[in-house]
Structure formats: C-alpha cells, structure tokens
Amino acid sequence: MANMKRIAELAGVSLGTVSHVLxxxxxxxxxxxxxxxxxxxxxGYQPSQLARGLRRDKTNILAMIVPDILNPFFPGVVRGAEDVAFANGFRLVLCNTDNDHKKELVHLNALQTYLPSGLIVIPSDFSDLTAQAESYRKSGAAVVCVDRLPRNWAGDSVTSDNAVGAFNATSYLIDLGHRRLAVITGPLHLTNSQDRLKGFKRAVRQAGLEIAPAYAQEATFDRAGGYAKTKILLRLLPRPTAILACNDMIALGALMAVREEKLNCPDDISIIGFDGLDVTETTTPQLSSVYQSSYQLGAEAVQLALDRFADTSSPVRHIVLKTELKIRESVAPPPKLESANGTGSAKRLRLAAVRA
Amino acid sequence: MANMKRIAELAGVSLGTVSHVLxxxxxxxxxxxxxxxxxxxxxGYQPSQLARGLRRDKTNILAMIVPDILNPFFPGVVRGAEDVAFANGFRLVLCNTDNDHKKELVHLNALQTYLPSGLIVIPSDFSDLTAQAESYRKSGAAVVCVDRLPRNWAGDSVTSDNAVGAFNATSYLIDLGHRRLAVITGPLHLTNSQDRLKGFKRAVRQAGLEIAPAYAQEATFDRAGGYAKTKILLRLLPRPTAILACNDMIALGALMAVREEKLNCPDDISIIGFDGLDVTETTTPQLSSVYQSSYQLGAEAVQLALDRFADTSSPVRHIVLKTELKIRESVAPPPKLESANGTGSAKRLRLAAVRA
DNA sequence: CTGCTATTCTGAAAGCATTCACGTAGCCGG
DNA sequence: CCGGCTACGTGAATGCTTTCAGAATAGCAG
Incomplete structure (x- = not known):
C-alpha cells in the first residue's frame, strides 16, 4: 500500500500539503x-488508520460491549449502532461479556488501547463502570450506557421507558377485567427489570388492587426462567388470570408452561411480554408484547456518543425511548367463571356453569 | 496512559528491554x-495497539463482515467467531453489508487500513472477492469465507454440508411416504441455496420421483418469501404434501400461509426448515429443521484464519460441517385420502372417507 | 589475569500521518 | 518600487512500539 510520502512525491508536494488536502x-x-x-x-491510497490514530490520539473505532449477541434482543441494538457509526465513518468493535463483569473489565481495559472514540455498553450484571468510564473520558472517549444502567451511573445513557411500558401493559390487563395479576421480572439487580416492576406495581396500586408477594416472581431473562416461574404461578391459589412477563423470552417460557398445564392462553390466562421480538408473531397464540426499538436504542446511543464527542462539556443526557403496547392474541378478558380452587381450563368451567 | 518510555525509566532499563520482556x-x-x-x-501499563500495529504491520483485529446481524442466523456465527477470537487475544470489528456488494467493498477497503490479521466474511449477494482477498493476503491477512462462497472462490472456507442436509430431510419425507414434494429455495445465486437444492434433487431422483418445475420455487431467505411462494405451491394441482423450506424463515412463512389457507400442518402438509433456529421450537406445530451450528461455523472460521495466519503456505482448506435433521411436530406422513382438486383439510377428508 | 565467546542490553531507526513553527510568494497601499 | 500583510506550502518533530546492529557484560578456558 502506498503511503503519504509516495503521494507527496507523485503530486510533487510536501507531506504536510497532502495531509491538508486529505x-x-x-x-x-x-x-x-x-x-x-x-x-x-x-x-488507491488510503491513509493508515493506525498511524492516524496514533498521531491524533484517537481512532474512528467505537467499542461496543453487549452481554450476548445470541440473545435476540441485542442484535437490533448492535445493528442500530453500526448503521449510525458507519454513516459517520466509524467502525464497531463488538465484544460479548456473557453478563460477566470480570469479562467486561477485561474488554474494557483491552479496548482502551485502541483509543476508540467512544464506548457503547450494555452493562453486565452487577456492573460498576464508574472507574473505567472515567478513564475513557479522560482519554477523550465518549461513554454511553444502553438499555440498563450500572450502579451509580452518572453518564450519558439511552434506555426505553420501561416503567411506562410495563405500566401500560398492566393497565391494559386491568382494564380488561383482570384482577389477579402476576408478574415475572428479570433479575432485579438490573435497572430495566426494576423499572418494569415499578411500572407494574404503579398500575396495580392505581387500580386499588393488592398483589401478594408470591405473584411477583423474579426470573432470569430467558425461556427457562419464564417456564419455571410460570409453573410456580400456575400452582398458586387463586391462580392469576394474567401474567406480565418482563421480556419476550420469559413470555415464551410462560406460554410453554401454560400449554403444558393444559391451560389455554388467552382463555384461561393472558400473557404480555416485553421487547416485541419477531418471535412473538410466530407463536400460537401470537404474543402480545411491549415493543421497544432495540435498533433505535443502538442508533441513539451512537448518535449520543458522537454528540458528546463533539462537545465534551454539555450536560449529561439521558435519552428515554417510548414503548408501544402491541396487543396480539395472547390477551383476553379473564375467564368469567372459575372453580374455587382455580384449576382446570376456563372452557371446561364455562361448560360446567352452563350445565349447572 | 503510561507509555513504554515511562516503564523503561521506572525499571531503569532501555526501551528495547521493555519490549523484549513484554x-x-x-x-x-x-x-x-x-x-x-x-x-x-x-x-497498569498496556501497550498501544496502534503503535504496535503500525510497527508490526498487523493488528490483532479481525474484520468480520456479515449480511445483516438482524437475521437470526448470523448472531450465532458472530458469537462463535468472537469467542475464538477473544480466546486468542483478537478483537472483532463487525460490519453489515445488507447483502449489498457495493457496501461490502466499502467495508473491505476501509477495514484494510486497520491492518487486520484476518477477514471473516459471509459474502453478500453476487459477491466476487477475488481481488480484495488477494489484496488482504498480500498484506498478510488471512481471508476465510463462511456459510456461502463468492464466485470463483479459491480460498479457505467453512460451510455446512448443505447438500447432505437437504438430502437427508428430503429422504426423510420420502420415507414417510411423501411423493409430491415441493422445495422453496433461497436465492439461487447463493451457493448454500444451490447446494440445498442439489441435495433435494438428488434425494428425489434417487427415489425415482419426478418433480415438476413449479414445485421448486425460489424465494428470498425470509418469512415474506416463504409465505408468498407457499401460497403459490398450495394452489398447484395436485397440491404438494410436503415442503422443504431452505431456511427457517422461509419455513415460518410457509407455516403462516398454510394456516391462512385453513390447512393443517402436518396433517395436510409437512414442512421442514433449514438452520434449526430457536424459533422453530416455539411455533405450533414446532418446526422440523435441518440444524446447522452457526456458532461452530464462526468458531471454525476464526480458527482457520488463525491457522492460516501461522502458516501462509499450507494448502487451502475447506471445512464442511455436518448438519443434523431435527424432526419435530411439523412432519407427518402424507394424508391418506384426498379429494381430486386437492383442497380441504385432510382431517375432513378422512372423516368423509369414514362416512362413505 | 587475559582473551574470547556467548549472552544481555541498549539506542537509534523505522513505520505513517498530523501539526506547528516558519519560510515564501503574491498582492496592496503608499 | 518598497514595506508589510495575507495566503500557501514546507518539513521537522511527534506519537509509541518493534527490531536490528552493535555495545557492554558475564563467564569460561587457558
């Protein structure tokens, strides 16, 4: 590959001039x-990004740290980030943490030696990025947290309005007539889980309902978690008539458990998920969900990083994206009649009522 | 951040010594x-990757180019690649091409200025990477193609055994008694589509069956494609009793179309997808699929790049991964009786037969 | 204790682009 | 025609690490 010196020779100018033109x-x-x-x-000369970065003390690399790209929520974030980054001449270095804070730190330390212009991070469990973020900022890199916030986070961030999303979904269920609501949250040390639970509780409180503690279960953000906790919920007396699952994977697990118990969704029990993944459209019944735009989350995060980059001193920004309640087939009014012990399918019960 | 000079001073040695120790x-x-x-x-000194790369003419960056991380097949590849890369001290720069060869070229050119050690690429449509690959190799970078191959590809590659996978699935259907098979392929300029079609045809031929051209439809690798082509297939007379969908997204679309036509899968028509995505487990009926390990595809690709990197002159390698036929609920023997025009559900027909 | 070889260390050069202090040419007004 | 200013260009210094040629030291044999 040609270098700048060669261009200078070819053009019969000095190195400096080439640089200035470029x-x-x-x-x-x-x-x-x-x-x-x-x-x-x-x-076909292209300047060496390495030399340029070395000289400028900064590259056009953005470091992006996500828990696990295999989790179907995250590719959207990454894609949104990559698109905005690419449009502005930046490249994305992608790292998975598996929600392991140690691994997160390893990545954080290693990546800094590439002098990235920015760091977009979806924090791992129990993440505390204060020190690292400070270090990045000191080296002139913008740091933006996405989706959830580490402890004591005081920097820029982009999240969805988890509380309002959960509130709306819960209110919708209540408006349909549901009174025995259950919620399966994600891990409660994550701010997005906390916020969704808050939204749920607010809606419940606002409706003057009481929810016994057993009706709020904490699960991992996956199908297995949703499945296990739903099994528990379905054994409670009285059985809940609706479940707010705090993400779609949990909702998927809930649906499996419901089916396995020979119950019918939505006749016996309504389910609303969170995230609005594509998979919610291909289940039977199709899952209702609080849609949030993972793409936008990533896109806004990079934009925020670029802005911050241009103006280091402006006040911290905290972008909160709207969510949208997408009601599909998994939601219905609560069963009209029920046996006292809360078992059996609503259909059967309805028949029983007719006979009586 | 401290630099090497400072370490040398602190330790009372020369620059060279520090470098040698490190x-x-x-x-x-x-x-x-x-x-x-x-x-x-x-x-807490860490050497500047930029300076190091500049000096060594090579960084520990791997460039990874995929069509679209939003396509649920690709995150697995990326994750597999990242894991192996990380384990060996490499980082992944991720780029999406949207299957646009122009965008692919832009990325390819831009990325080279970072002097990556390797390039892992899932080629875009109509990709011809010969020239770029040559350029990368000349600069000492390993190039590996994954999942599908560009025209005239003569370099290292990792793919699944698409032909055998499709052959096995098709044979399975034939063994179940299906005689009127249909196939919905992906875009036929992609080698993986071609190979799957070949596998299908071979199984058909081997069973002594004839497939009219209309029973082989070419679609885009997505739900919409599968849906549209299935609509067409369902209108053919006689109607096919089984569809091999050449990826799971197509299969998903096929399932939608079947349902919309008030037909039952698998009673009226069997469907087998390809890829074995998680989503195949959450549909009703659960989709059978030819499972391939996207993770392994990515992992092997990076390993291959590292090997190549260590030994530039060894012969080109072409890794082909096994697939596994996962039969789930979407497959059954063909309906026993059918009306001449091929409409109506098998169940109804069976009832009619009983009455007669 | 001397002479040599083998082993360690050192320091400067190289890799490439950016930037800053400074030189030069052109132009205006006087 | 000259002083002086503007607008352009120049090239050396710089950022950080690797590497190579060569200096210095250690160790061993005689």
Missing amino acids: NGTARVREPLRERVLNAVHET | NGTARVREPLRERVLNAVHET
Whole structure:
C-alpha cells in the first residue's frame, strides 16, 4: 500500500500539503489540490488508520460491549449502532461479556488501547463502570450506557421507558377485567427489570388492587426462567388470570408452561411480554408484547456518543425511548367463571356453569 | 496512559528491554525482567495497539463482515467467531453489508487500513472477492469465507454440508411416504441455496420421483418469501404434501400461509426448515429443521484464519460441517385420502372417507 | 589475569500521518 | 518600487512500539 510520502512525491508536494488536502485542515490552491487528489486516485491510497490514530490520539473505532449477541434482543441494538457509526465513518468493535463483569473489565481495559472514540455498553450484571468510564473520558472517549444502567451511573445513557411500558401493559390487563395479576421480572439487580416492576406495581396500586408477594416472581431473562416461574404461578391459589412477563423470552417460557398445564392462553390466562421480538408473531397464540426499538436504542446511543464527542462539556443526557403496547392474541378478558380452587381450563368451567 | 518510555525509566532499563520482556522476543535476565514487570503492574501499563500495529504491520483485529446481524442466523456465527477470537487475544470489528456488494467493498477497503490479521466474511449477494482477498493476503491477512462462497472462490472456507442436509430431510419425507414434494429455495445465486437444492434433487431422483418445475420455487431467505411462494405451491394441482423450506424463515412463512389457507400442518402438509433456529421450537406445530451450528461455523472460521495466519503456505482448506435433521411436530406422513382438486383439510377428508 | 565467546542490553531507526513553527510568494497601499 | 500583510506550502518533530546492529557484560578456558 502506498503511503503519504509516495503521494507527496507523485503530486510533487510536501507531506504536510497532502495531509491538508486529505483532511481539509488548511487551504490548498486548486492546482496542487488536484495533483494530490489525482495521485490519491491513481494509487488507491488510503491513509493508515493506525498511524492516524496514533498521531491524533484517537481512532474512528467505537467499542461496543453487549452481554450476548445470541440473545435476540441485542442484535437490533448492535445493528442500530453500526448503521449510525458507519454513516459517520466509524467502525464497531463488538465484544460479548456473557453478563460477566470480570469479562467486561477485561474488554474494557483491552479496548482502551485502541483509543476508540467512544464506548457503547450494555452493562453486565452487577456492573460498576464508574472507574473505567472515567478513564475513557479522560482519554477523550465518549461513554454511553444502553438499555440498563450500572450502579451509580452518572453518564450519558439511552434506555426505553420501561416503567411506562410495563405500566401500560398492566393497565391494559386491568382494564380488561383482570384482577389477579402476576408478574415475572428479570433479575432485579438490573435497572430495566426494576423499572418494569415499578411500572407494574404503579398500575396495580392505581387500580386499588393488592398483589401478594408470591405473584411477583423474579426470573432470569430467558425461556427457562419464564417456564419455571410460570409453573410456580400456575400452582398458586387463586391462580392469576394474567401474567406480565418482563421480556419476550420469559413470555415464551410462560406460554410453554401454560400449554403444558393444559391451560389455554388467552382463555384461561393472558400473557404480555416485553421487547416485541419477531418471535412473538410466530407463536400460537401470537404474543402480545411491549415493543421497544432495540435498533433505535443502538442508533441513539451512537448518535449520543458522537454528540458528546463533539462537545465534551454539555450536560449529561439521558435519552428515554417510548414503548408501544402491541396487543396480539395472547390477551383476553379473564375467564368469567372459575372453580374455587382455580384449576382446570376456563372452557371446561364455562361448560360446567352452563350445565349447572 | 503510561507509555513504554515511562516503564523503561521506572525499571531503569532501555526501551528495547521493555519490549523484549513484554513480547518474549529476547532473553532478559530475571532481575531486569522483574523490574520491568513490576513497573508494568504498578502503572497498569498496556501497550498501544496502534503503535504496535503500525510497527508490526498487523493488528490483532479481525474484520468480520456479515449480511445483516438482524437475521437470526448470523448472531450465532458472530458469537462463535468472537469467542475464538477473544480466546486468542483478537478483537472483532463487525460490519453489515445488507447483502449489498457495493457496501461490502466499502467495508473491505476501509477495514484494510486497520491492518487486520484476518477477514471473516459471509459474502453478500453476487459477491466476487477475488481481488480484495488477494489484496488482504498480500498484506498478510488471512481471508476465510463462511456459510456461502463468492464466485470463483479459491480460498479457505467453512460451510455446512448443505447438500447432505437437504438430502437427508428430503429422504426423510420420502420415507414417510411423501411423493409430491415441493422445495422453496433461497436465492439461487447463493451457493448454500444451490447446494440445498442439489441435495433435494438428488434425494428425489434417487427415489425415482419426478418433480415438476413449479414445485421448486425460489424465494428470498425470509418469512415474506416463504409465505408468498407457499401460497403459490398450495394452489398447484395436485397440491404438494410436503415442503422443504431452505431456511427457517422461509419455513415460518410457509407455516403462516398454510394456516391462512385453513390447512393443517402436518396433517395436510409437512414442512421442514433449514438452520434449526430457536424459533422453530416455539411455533405450533414446532418446526422440523435441518440444524446447522452457526456458532461452530464462526468458531471454525476464526480458527482457520488463525491457522492460516501461522502458516501462509499450507494448502487451502475447506471445512464442511455436518448438519443434523431435527424432526419435530411439523412432519407427518402424507394424508391418506384426498379429494381430486386437492383442497380441504385432510382431517375432513378422512372423516368423509369414514362416512362413505 | 587475559582473551574470547556467548549472552544481555541498549539506542537509534523505522513505520505513517498530523501539526506547528516558519519560510515564501503574491498582492496592496503608499 | 518598497514595506508589510495575507495566503500557501514546507518539513521537522511527534506519537509509541518493534527490531536490528552493535555495545557492554558475564563467564569460561587457558
């Protein structure tokens, strides 16, 4: 690959001039400018990002840290981030933490030696990024947290309005007539889980309902978690008539458990998930869900990083994206009649009532 | 951040010695060695990857190019790649092409200026990477193609055994008694689509069956494609009793179309997908699929790149991964009786037969 | 204790682009 | 025609690490 020196020779100018033409850092008269540009075209020269980064103390790399790209929620975030990054001439280095804070730290430390312009991070469990973020900021990199916040986070962030999303979903169920609501939250040390639970509780309180503690279960954010906790919920007396699952994976597990118990969703029990993944459209029944735009989360995060990058001193920003309740087939009014012990399917019960 | 000079001062040695200790490039006696290591620990010094890359003409970055991380098949590949990369001290720069060869070229050109050690690429549509690959190889970077191959690809690659996978699935259907098989392929300019179609045809031929051209439809690799082509297939007379969908998204679309036509899967029509995505477990009926390990695809690709990297001259390798036919609920023997026009559900027909 | 070889260390050069202090040419007003 | 200013260009210094040629030291044999 040609280097700048060669371009300078070809164009018959000095190194500095080539640099100025390339970066627009100084005025260069047309004839010279053109000669430089020609030389660049002829050779297909592209400046070494390494040398440039070394000199400028900054690269056009953005470091992106996510728990696990295999979790179907995260690819959207990554894609949104990559698109905005690419549009602005930045590249994304992607790292998975598996929600392991140690691994997160390893990545954080290692990545800094590439002098990225920014760091977009979906914090791992029990993450505390204060020190690292400080270090990045000191080196001139913007740090933005996405989706959930580490403890004591005081920097820029982009999240969905988890509380309002959960509130709306819960209210919707209540409006349908549900009174015995259950919620399966994600891990409660995560701020998004906390906020969704808050939204749920607020809706419940506002409706003057009481929810016994057993009706709020904490699960891991996956199908297995949703399945296990739903099994528990379905054994409670009286059985809940609706479940707010705090993400779609949990909702999927809930649906499996419901089916396995020979209950019918939505006749016996309504389910609303959270995230609005594509998979909610292909289940039977189709899952209702609080949709949030993972893409936008990532896109806004990078935009925020770029803004921060341009203006280090402006006040911290905390972008909160709207959610949208998508009601599909998994929601219905609560069963009209029920046996006292709360077992059996609503359909059967309805039949029993007719006979009686 | 401290630099090497500072470490040298702290340890009272020369720059060269620090470098040698850090890289093990020369023998350094214990006392000095220790002083250097201490200084490194105390300062938390980490060598600048930029300077190192600049000097070595190579970074520990791997460039990874995928069509679209939002396509649920690709995150697995990326994750597999990242894990192996990380384990070997490499980082992944992720780029999406949207299957646009132009965008692919832009990424390819831009990424080279970071002097990556390797390039892992899932080629876009109509990709021809010969020239770029050559350029990368010339700069000492390993290039590995994954999942599908560009035209005239002569380099290392990792793919699944698409032909055998499709052959097995098709044979399974034939063994169940199906005679009127249909296939919905992906875009036929993609080698994986071609291979799956070949496998299908081979199984058909081997069973002595004939498939009219209309029973082989080409679709985009998504739900919409599967849906549209299935609609067409369901209108054919006689109607096919089984569909091999060449990926799970197509299968999902097929399932939707079947349901919409008030047909029952698997009673009226069997469906087998390809890829074995998680989503196949959450549909009703659960989708049978030819499972391939996207994770392994990515992991092997990076391993191959690292190997190539260590030995530039060894012969080109072409890793082909096994697939596994996962039969779930979407497959059954063909309906026993059918009306001549091929409409109506098998169940109804069976009832009619009983009455007669 | 001397002479040599083998072993360690050192320091400068190289890799490439950016930037800053400084030189030069052109132009205006006087 | 000259002083002086503006607008352009120049090239050396810089950022950080690796590597190579060569200096210094250690160790051993005689």
